[in-house]
Amino acid sequence: MKLLKIASLLSALTLAVGALSAKPIAGPKGGRVVTTEAPHVEFFVEKDRTVAVTFYDAALKPVAPGAQMVTVIAEARSGKAQFALEKLATGFASKQPLPAGDEYTVVLQVRDAAGAKPKNYRILFHDEICKECKRAEYACICDDAGHEEHKK
Numbered sequence: 001m002k003l004l005k006i007a008s009l010l011s012a013l014t015l016a017v018g019a020l021s022a023k024p025i026a027g028p029k030g031g032r033v034v035t036t037e038a039p040h041v042e043f044f045v046e047k048d049r050t051v052a053v054t055f056y057d058a059a060l061k062p063v064a065p066g067a068q069m070v071t072v073i074a075e076a077r078s079g080k081a082q083f084a085l086e087k088l089a090t091g092f093a094s095k096q097p098l099p100a101g102d103e104y105t106v107v108l109q110v111r112d113a114a115g116a117k118p119k120n121y122r123i124l125f126h127d128e129i130c131k132e133c134k135r136a137e138y139a140c141i142c143d144d145a146g147h148e149e150h151k152k
């Protein structure tokens with residue numbers, strides 16, 4: 001009896017740890033948070049398909065960008081498009097929309113300052129809305145099991 005209890009306790013613990021590590025952070029704007037530690041970086045695609053990138057502190061409060069520079073490389077099937085994002089008071093925005101199509105990789109390059117080595121974050125861009133969390137598929141916060149369903 002005692003052994004059984006320990007076993008079920010152990011599996012409950014394993015489940016809890018698994019759920020914690022798999023849970024992505026929900027981007028406050030509805031985008032995808034690509035970082036696991038602050039300062040957080042959120043990748044968000046506006047309705048007109050331009051890209052907005054916002055930085056947040058650990059409490060997910062927006063922070064003003066410093067000397068950072070952000071570049072987006074869209075690896076669309078129609079061809080690769082690369083554009084630098086413009087710095088605004090609360091983050092970065094692209095003037096150019098993402099290329100047409102869906103289901104391609106977008107590389108978000110963040111430099112701490114001009115000339116610094118970039119940090120690359122790869123995002124699989126999906127245009128559709130996730131049925132479960134009602135967020136854009138590229139920003140889905142469902143666990144992996146839920147996510148599998150939406151993959152084509």
Ligand SMILES: [Zn+2]
Nearest residue numbers: 130133140142
């Ligand atoms: Zn979802």
